[in-house]
Amino acid sequence: MYKSIALTLVLSLPLNFSLVGQTEDLNHLQQLLSTRKCPQCDLSGSGLVQSNLVGAKLNGANLVGANLSQANLSGADLSGANLTGASLFGANLTGANLTGAILTGADLRGTYLNNANLDNTKLDTAYVQGAVGIPSSAGTPELFYGLGMVEGKQGRTSAAIENFNKALTINSEYAPAYLARAMAHYRLGQNALAAQDAQMASTLFERQGNTPGYEAAENFIKGMEIALKPREQGGGNAQLDQMVQGIGSLLLQFVLPALGLF
Template sequence: MKFNFSFAAIVFAVSSVALPVRADNIQHTSQLLATKQCPSCDLRNAGFVLSDLKGADLQGADLSYANLSRADLTGANLMGANLTGTSLNGANLMGAILVGANLTGTDLRGAYLVNANLAGTDLRMAYVEGTYGIPDYAGTPENFHAWGAIEAQNGNYRAAIDRYNTAITLNPQFAPAYLGRGLALFRLGNYGAAERDAKVASALFEVQKNPSGVEAAKNFAEVIEVARQPMNQGGGSNIGNVITGIGSLLLRFLF
């Protein structure tokens, strides 16, 4: 019993010492909401859901694990901010400055990034499903291809096509992006465009001496042909197997 009492006393003492840190956080939270000026502030775990933070100065602020879901951060200065684990789900970041910000584990799903400055940031560890307006320079062809695959796996085929289009813009010889885009087009019922992408992917894989890629692209072309068959010619009975095979083809070239 003496040990338990001593342990409880220690925990209480440590908690008491930590209270001023929390008070500073509250002070900075109030400062931001009142003035929109809070550079280098301690805003860890703070809540700003749906807040109007247009043009806010948050340069160098620590916003780790804060909740800014659906906040309006249009034109906000987040240069060098720590956004580790921060929720920016559905936030408006149009024109925001995110130069050098830490985006590790940042939830950017559904966020609006049109004209945002993401120079010096790394989106590879962020969640970008449904994120709108990711600039071309914010990732490699491999990154955009992987993001497209994630969108496709979640049934967001149009968003997947946008990601694959960016990968192809960055590297017109990136065969897996054509295959991924073709699969997304196929799921949207655009068999003609899907077939064209399958042929391009096959030709590129052949030039690049990638036999498994050539085989996958050719198998996909056959899948499209089967899907085009009228139901009374057996096409319908094979559609289930065809669609099942699409997922494995997509994962094959995820990286």
């Protein structure tokens, strides 16, 4: 269960969006740029970087391998569109309709998805790091947990917590997210919240028969107790900091068990 996450988080790999044999229909491209209406059109491989496509009608369009980086697609209708391998890096998709769109291998990093309709759209095979406004309904616990781990690794602790929250909104018994959120709270000095989440993680890991997870949660709890003692009683944070790093490595195994990126 915890080891299931697709290539969504292979964020450091170079992306190549030019697909052999995929070229746009120039008449369709001209139609889109002049009218912003091109449903069912063949726009595969099109170069539409920074294009103003506000409210464009692209439902059912073939946009395989298209480059829509930083395009303004706010309010656009992309329902049923095939965006396999397309680059939407930094694009504005606020309020866009992506119902049933195919996003396999699409680059959605840094996109704005506030109020976008993502019903029946799978994001677990797209690149979504840094995307803003992904609704909980559009992802899986594993997706948001993995995004949280990446954000935490890059020092964006508050963003990490937001993703762990979404993972737990979908599945309130997703133990790795509790332990990861406990570590994030600890880094922010929110010790009471950290202890609460760690205890919940311990309980769930034990109930679910996950011995490594249970032991990691228990070690974190004990480490916090030691770290919070007054210094004259031998307390301190150095040992717990080392423990957090070790637990973080364990938690990453739930995200990318076979890819070895971290």
